[in-house]
Amino acid sequence: MKRWITNATIAAYLGALVVGLLSHAINYRSHVHPLMYLVVWDMYCGWSAFESRLHVLGETYDGRHYQLLPAPWGEFHPYQGPARRHYDVQVRFAPRMAELVLAHTEHDDIRRIIVVEEAWSKKYNLPDELWELRHPEPKDKYSYYHTRAVVSCDSDAVTRDGEWVSALSRYAMMDNPRLMSDVTRGHTFFAVDPSLKDALNPGVTQTGFNTPAPGSP
Amino acid sequence: MQTNTNLTSPPTWAGQVREFFHAERPPYGLAIMRMLLPWVVLIDGAPRLFHVRELYSSDGAPAPLWEAYGLTDLLPIFPAPVAMAGYTALVFCLLAVSIGWMTRFSLIAATVLYLYFIPLDMISTANKYTVLSGHALFILSLSQCGSIWSVDALLKRWRTGQSAPLPRFPVWPQRLIQLLVGIVYLSAAFTKLRTPSFFSGDQLVYWMLTDTTARNPLGDWMSMYPALAPLTAYTTVIWEVAFIFVAWRGLGRIGMLSVGVVFHALTWSMLGLIVFPLLYCVLYLAWLHEADVERMTGWWRRRTPADGSEPAVIAGERPRFRWAEWCGPAPSAAAFSLLLAIAAVVAVELEQRADRYGEHRAEGRYALREVPEERVQELLRGDKRLRSSDKVFAFDVGSQLVGGILANRRDAFGYGEEVIVQCSLVPPHEDMWVEINLHDLEGRLISRNGQFAGRESFRVSHTHIFGKGLPPGEYQWVLRFDGQDLAGRPFRLGDIQQASGTTTAAAVVE
Structure with missing residues (x-):
């Protein structure tokens, strides 16, 4: 019985360490819970200049x-x-x-x-x-x-x-005008188009860089 | 790992595993670890005893680890007197562990209290070596590390009047610590493998220059030789990966542990780490074999001249003290509890009297200091761009590259010799156009060499070979970007032994 308890303790402990190792290795849920801090060994997180x-x-x-x-x-x-x-x-x-x-x-x-x-x-x-x-x-x-x-x-x-x-x-x-232009166009905004008032009740449609407004080229 | 050698049938895999974890040995390594580990923990832990109110109590400003994980109230945070009593108990139990008094209870209590206090302060207590210390305390609490060289063993001997034979216990706690060390190394290697700038040595150099740990004068000096950093980085990763597979016996054990001691000594001298290397040296005691101890004691006996006194009693009858009955477990536990209670009460009272926040000072509470307006303007100016000079980490001229990093610095070159001019950049920076131009000493431009440095670039190099068209003399390499000449490196051309076979007549050959 004592041997079984011992073996279970060894298996549980090593299992926890292996879970932490694999979680860190493949970067999967390694910060899902504070307990992971006890078994994830991510030392050397990078030092800035x-x-x-x-x-x-x-x-x-x-x-x-x-x-x-x-x-x-x-x-x-x-x-x-x-x-x-x-x-x-x-x-x-x-x-x-x-x-x-x-x-x-x-x-x-x-x-x-x-x-x-x-x-x-x-x-x-x-x-x-x-x-x-x-x-x-x-x-x-x-x-x-x-x-x-x-x-x-x-x-x-x-x-x-x-x-x-x-x-x-x-x-x-x-510091890139082309990129900032895309950012400006890619921001979600609300366009008020009175012509759509009948089709869309408030006449307001959400639009953006990837979702051209109806009727736009 | 020692295995049974059976000549008739080879040991099965299950048998080997059983032998690996359940072979019985004297707990020498764990006993020494038990004596030393508390002191290593207390290097950081003892100073925090005077700051319990701020760090770990609801009367201070704790920094719970779980908040970084988006949780609230995972563990209770107690008022200062309770926290102080708990922390004092932790220190008391660690000291008791060190001398081996009420060892099992002390270890369990120390483990629970330590693992409670660590996550209460994620910015100045919780780190990987405190967690590693928690693991070691936990494993020791499962072991028989107090069975030898401890107050408990001494009391038992006094009580029974018997000198017990050397106890032997299953070796699995020792194995768990060995595997823990190996897995931590392996995991640390995974982190490094995912960090490309670790292998270029740049992050290591920045770490050597950091002031966020203890002083590290060797690190400052080593940062002047950045080409050594990639070599160190690769060696470290190879060793960290190999450790768990090689460090079990024979030369592998000696080699891996020796490299480990050197590695951790370097983390102290180059990176300013103190507790981490000491902790690892203590954990390496899990690799202490019975034969090692016998070898050391044998050496000590040979070294100590015999004084003709009676030989040491190994086992058997010893004189029984009159007060032997007071050495039993119950009196020991009572004395332990009494001392613990006294220590906690005294600590709580002293902490209250210390009046950390100055609430009861004769001159009244502290007043805040007003910051001068000029300083406020400076603090709130919200910088957005770096000075050009701060985008440059180093600008050097040499002739040898190691891992893409200039390995030497020179100021004299011969004709036909390869000259490498390198500018190390400080990340992060914008996409840049960097010129490394050749000037004479009067500042006249001779050769203009520009190249892109993308935002991911850590360095820009220009390789140059001088032909004989350029007369011998003094010149300089000038670093230029953002429309400014930022640095110059003078050098002599042609007054050292000339390289053979250089016949190019062009003024500058690239």
Whole structure:
């Protein structure tokens, strides 16, 4: 009996590991449930060419801005490097951390929380002495600022944008007049055509790039 | 993997599997792992004890893993005192595991608590090595790792007055850890195989330059030699794939584990990882054989001169202490519970008194700091384009390519020699027209060489061979795009040993 229980334990455990391995290998439902995090080993998710840090501001109704993070009482540095907020790559929790600060500090009424990503090329992370060996040019570190999220304190309204590198990819893609023309034509819009009022009751038809309006060439 | 050798009939497949999982061995490797693993976990875990309120309680800002999966309230998040008591219990149990006190209970409690706290904070606690540590704790809790070299074993010996013979147990927990390590490596290789920029070495270079982990001075230095990165990348993947098939016995075991130790040491020195490599070195103890321990103890005995004292008792009668009855399981459990309760209560009280958020300071609550308007304007300016200089990662001149990456840097060339000028670009960038032009030192253009760099390109290279038409002297390669000359690399032509057979008379031969 004990041997059977042992064998069942071995089979169950190895089965879970194999499910995670195969799910990850063929990229099938590997993130379907948090439990998959325990058996999917997707280390090395890619490292971008930019180093990023997050700044979190609180904006008052009269347009002044306060620093919400780092918190006045200090921050936790989890891996001997930057503070915890900087690891919130998806900016999912930084607003929550900011709300914690707001809940425990004296401040004017805050209208919205703004999360800004500061990014710079990782080549500037090279120490000065190595930079001189590697590059004849002077080290001229430059930071880019990209608003990642704006969270209203009066409502549930949230606007988010992707990481700086995602935004750069998008801007590069948008820098193409032919493509942007297609995008403009490909957007769904509502065309009001009085002549169709009898056929289609409201006289309004949804149209777009792939669905030409009736009667159009 | 050791198998029974039966001369009359070859072992069946089922027999081999049975032998693989159920052969009985002394749990040396697991016992040492039990002693070391808690300390590795506590490298990250102990500092978090002082931040439980923020990270793991409803009085802070936890970052539950399940929210990233679109779920809410998968696990309860408790108020700070409860979370603090739970986390203190986790630390206490890990320390108890390390010394082998109430080993089975401590391991089970540590596993449950650890796997509860990990997903409460996906941004600074949940990562693959904490999950891997959770697996190891879970498997150890199923094993007999506390049967030797532990407080439990010592108490048992004191209680019975008997020095028990060396215990032997089925080896399957050890096998599970070995297979876990192998599967993790295999899975990590799958990830890399799906990442083309891993093999070009670019992502590895960016990782070496990152500051999001601990300091990694060797990584900074190695990033200056990017041609080594593809070699490292291919070696890593081959080793990760081969590990689970080769690392079982003989030279394969020694080779794979040795490469593993070197690999993980490099992840520390080049990438700034600390806990991950230490964890793997501890998990490698699952490969410790009985013979290895005997070899080591034999070596130690030979090294230690005999002092003429009585020989060590291996098994048999020992003097029984007067207070032996106090070494039973019940008193041990009572003392354990009492200490655990005291530790939890003290920790909760100290955490309350620490007043993390400054709510009870004499000067009142903290006030927020206003950000100067100029700084606000800078933060909110919403950049949309890169400076041209920031699209360039490196611009180098050399003569050898490895994996498409310039492997050397030179500033002197002979006639007829191949010169390679390479510009590494920072992704993502737009489609570009990149010129690598030849100038004299006064800036006069001699040769203009432009090419497309699609948005997927990581680098642009120009290969050039000089004929004798260009007089010896000082020249420079100039990188130009976006209508600007962005970088220049001076070099000498013709004052080193000339390549033989160069008869071209053209000024510039491409």
